[in-house]
Amino acid sequence: SAVISQKPSRDICQRGTSLTIQCQVDSQVTMMFWYRQQPGQSLTLIATANQGSEATYESGFVIDKFPISRPNLTFSTLTVSNMSPEDSSIYLCSVEGEANTGELFFGEGSRLTVL
Amino acid sequence: GQNIDQPTEMTATEGAIVQINCTYQTSGFNGLFWYQQHAGEAPTFLSYNVLDGLEEKGRFSSFLSRSKGYSYLLLKELQMKDSASYLCAVSDNTNAGKSTFGDGTTLTVKP
Numbered sequence: 001s002a003v004i005s006q007k008p009s010r011d012i013c014q015r016g017t018s019l020t021i022q023c024q025v026d027s028q029v030t031m032m033f034w035y036r037q038q039p040g041q042s043l044t045l046i047a048t049a050n051q052g053s054e055a056t057y058e059s060g061f062v063i064d065k066f067p068i069s070r071p072n073l074t075f076s077t078l079t080v081s082n083m084s085p086e087d088s089s090i091y092l093c094s095v096e097g098e099a100n101t102g103e104l105f106f107g108e109g110s111r112l113t114v115l
Numbered sequence: 116g117q118n119i120d121q122p123t124e125m126t127a128t129e130g131a132i133v134q135i136n137c138t139y140q141t142s143g144f145n146g147l148f149w150y151q152q153h154a155g156e157a158p159t160f161l162s163y164n165v166l167d168g169l170e171e172k173g174r175f176s177s178f179l180s181r182s183k184g185y186s187y188l189l190l191k192e193l194q195m196k197d198s199a200s201y202l203c204a205v206s207d208n209t210n211a212g213k214s215t216f217g218d219g220t221t222l223t224v225k226p
Contacts, residue, residue: 001160033213042202042216043158092157101165102146102206102214106157 002027002095006107013114018081021110023093028073033104034066035092043092049076083114119217121203126223127193135188135220137203145206148214149177149188152200161201162188190222198224 003026013019023032032049046066047057055068069077080087093107118140127133139147146165150158164170164179164186176189190197203217 042218043204044216045213048213097160099163101163102212103148103160103163104150104158104204104214105160109157 001097001105002029004093004095004105004107006093006110008110009108010111011113013083013112015084015114017083018079019083019112020077020079021091021093023076023078023107025074025095029095030073031096032070032076033094034068034076034078035094035106037090037092037109039089046078046091049078080112083112085114088112088114119203119205119215121201121217121220123218124221124223126225127190129193129195129224129226131193132189132191133193133222135190135201135203135222137186137188137217139184139186139203139205139217141184141205141207143207143209144181145208145212147177147179147186148204148206149175149186150202150204150216152202152219154199158202193224195224195226198222 005024007022034046035043037043045058046061047055049055049068049070051070051073067079090109090111092109094104097103121137148163149161151161152158162177164177169178174191179186200219200221202219204214206212206214
């Protein structure tokens with residue numbers, strides 16, 4: 001399984017600011033996925049980050065709010081823009097396993113609290 | 116779209132067996148996954164089913180019936196460290212194979 005490192009692991013942010021989360025994988029992967037897990041809830045896919053092309057966003061998520069970069073096959077960033085308390089959540093980076101059956105491996109997550 | 120249902124909470128005793136059920140509705144079933152998530156940690160992959168039947172992996176087994184849209188995760192010889200949230204996720208090939216997660220079942224193992 002891939003080793004996935006995320007930072008920051010947690011942060012407290014002020015309303016209206018933006019924060020960029022970084023995700024580093026120890027191997028080259030085609031797709032990287034960004035999930036959100038709000039308190040007490042399950043995981044919701046925000047977008048798929050593809051190297052060399054724009055990210056693909058899921059319904060309810062837009063590029064202006066969650067811009068994503070994917071400069072190479074081992075790294076991606078997710079920015080949470082113009083934050084409000086409703087953005088308080090855990091943000092998780094993930095990649096598919098080598099078995100190509102769709103199983104996901106996750107980074108440790110970035111816990112954001114917006115005041 | 117997909118609709119995934121699993122119980123919100125379950126409690127079991129150390130050493131016992133517990134079965135966590137998951138039902139789903141999907142238009143293009145492409146596989147079902149179970150993940151374990153300890154409080155404050157990221158989910159970790161437990162099992163994958165794409166064909167009907169039982170997949171056994173140590174103390175954990177996962178069952179799938181595609182015709183019934185039903186799966187369960189069976190945990191044997193429960194240990195205190197098994198207290199966690201268990202997430203059922205379904206992959207849909209009408210959604211580029213992406214997984215949709217259920218809300219998770221919080222399992223509490225008591226002495």
